[in-house]
Amino acid sequence: MPKLIKLAGPTGEQAAQWAENTFVHVADEDAIPEAGDVILSLARFQAEGDTLLSSNSRRVGVRIEPAEEVEALAYDLPRLSVVALAFPKYRDGRAYTSARLLRERLKYEGEVRAVGDVLQEQAGFMVRCGFDAFEPNDGATPEAWTKAANRFRHVYQRAVDARPIAADERAQAQAKEGAL
Amino acid sequence: MYQYDVIDREFLTDRSNEFRHQVTRRLAGELTEDQFKPLRLMNGLYLQLHAYMLRVAIPYGSLNSRQARRLAWVARTYDKGYGHMTTRQNIQFNWIKLKDAPDILDALAEVDLHAIQTSGNCIRNTTADPYAGATAEEIDDPRVWSEVIRQWSTLHPEFSYLPRKFKIAITGALTDRAAVKVHDIGLILRRARDGSLGFEVIVGGGQGRTPYVGPTIKQHLPASSLLSYLEAVLRVYNRHGRRDNIYKARIKILVAALGADEFGRQVEEEWAKIDQGRADLGDLELARIRGAFAQTPFEALPARSEAFEAAKAASPALARFARNNVKAHKKPGYAIVEVSLKAVGQTPGDATADQLDVAADLAERYSLDDLRVTHAQNLVLPHVKLDDLPAVHAALEAAGLATPNIDLISDIIACPGLDYCALANARAIPIAQDIAKTFADPDRAEKIGELKIKISGCINACGHHHVAHIGILGVDKKGEEFYQLSLGGSGAEDASIGKILGPALAADRVAPAIDTLVDTYLAARQGEERFLDTYRRVGLEPFKEAVYAQAD
């Protein structure tokens, strides 16, 4: 089972730690295990998700490939424990958009997990786009992950996290100055 | 000019530290070359033929004297004493060592310069009219909006791994000196009838192997909605741009495949879903940025300078320089001075460290500490008093920087080509030098008038050959350098893509062919027509006939 790093707090608090990975990635050609948490492809979930979710108490996640649209999950999200967004290559940046849409537009509050070619160099981008769980592909430790995700003291654009952007910091500094 | 504050500076420090860490990990073998390459590219560091090349951003083409001097220092300390201005308002150093790169980035960060996103599949340095803040034709200052975009696009978490690179250009004037119609996004500042400020938004222009003049997808985007709208465009592109074929991954291919109307519709649909209150920049920050550019301390001067007029009458060289390199300024008593980096026999766009220092000194003393770089690979002193023009001209002349050829036939754009670039198929620089020598007579050059020759050493078209009056593309023909000529392109407000003249020519036949094209034009010219105008009137045939008849 791949090692899992999770953010300690809700999105925006970036300290990461090892987490128990209870989910099994079930390939489309494999049978779904009798019990235990599973992550399925979108197609498999659309075919078998209802049965799985209603028949027992295990948790279910869905894996979204870059070409698949997260909007397809809009009505299922409240029932999903994990949405795993795939990076077949780290250079494929579509999952960043998918993560933002899950959080900002579809208001998904469950786990958004980065799977595939997941590297610590991208930790900052992933966290800012709303990922809160990671299956690192480069042997990164939670310490390295935390460090990479917090490398920049400032950010310039609003994303999913609650970090104040440069403009906010400036406005704050100005207000403070005005108050003095 | 915009001044970096503590936030901008700490950001650059963090970026520099990050890159130093990445270089250390690469040298220690913790990162493979495949993993490291995109990281160094996002810091502007390429591995070229002879060494690493570092591309440093000059946001909206604007430098102060301290920055220009630091670039000169980098050229002297870490390179072989020169730098190369690119067609996108960057400067490239050709002889950089990987082990020095982190130190160089630190030294640049000290003067608020950086190489962030000068390569990679991300939003690149936003380019702008080099006459910004100086030209009377300006509707609004494009630097304000370029700075807004610079900040917004810097390490954008969602848009740093796009299908391909992404280039934005802005002009606030009707005369387009920023080639906005051949960018991924081109923005033209406009005032609506009710006086409100907005952008005409052009998407999907570009050069490379599939050149397009971009279509307008929005006639009037309210200026304050710029970032939310850009977010919508980039999101549609990030989701739907092709990733299966590197040659079809630019946004122009998506726009062409969907059609501009459908692409525009998808953008509108996405834009409507974006929370603009969050995505757009607040009025306070916008006012802060605008304020930084608004405070240019111009003096009240008479429109005419007797000193300048007298000096001009006494010096034919100054008079020629004034005719070709001095442009109208919005303030009486001031002028915009173009500094040509196209001296005959020189490498187009190259400046030595000493020349950069001279330009820095002149900017500090005579141009309100402002120096610009143009996409045509020249420099600009944007705010020179007419009274000071004789002194500025003399100083430029002493430094080999007074070539009076702006927009003339020897003001040639050329990419580094195969002399430096790992992608090139053929050299570009020697061809430019040949042509400049052929047309070294300045009287003849002035008689020929505006004629824009642009040379690329490969189909990626960094030399903008598609949008040249005469474009030259280097190709590899059975192991020899050959050159394909095209006519009738323009990267300005009358943008068009050039048409191929005929079979490619051997290197030694290029300059003579240009000579023939010019003779053909002069014979057919009516009145004050530019080469481009004559071409557009008479078409390709007479030119083709003249060049290829000679060969038979």
Next chain:
Amino acid sequence: MKAVTANRLIDGEVVFWKDGAWVDGFGDAQLFDDEQGEQVEAAVAAGKAAPTVIVDPYPIDLITVEGLGLAPVSYRERIRALGPTNELLHGKQAEGGAVVEAIRHASGAARSTGRVDLIRRK
């Protein structure tokens, strides 16, 4: 004839394979004749096995320049072995000598075996 070339990781310098090491000058490069294909492959493999020393090793074809010596066939490789043609004192050509002269005179005699992958940035 062939030689094996690459760029050195730490400074990007053009280097050539010579008996188990990477040397700066084309004149010092180990030469392989057509019979020695396996040795060429071994040199490339050795380069690939040393990713913290060099980047992207590959073989290049050479030709004899009448009376002067050897030169790379492709002009791309000749420029790599010399330096840029617009700055004749920059790069390896600064040293001058017979090797440089031979490569310069190879100009025009080429059939390309240089790389032509256009967008793949090195």
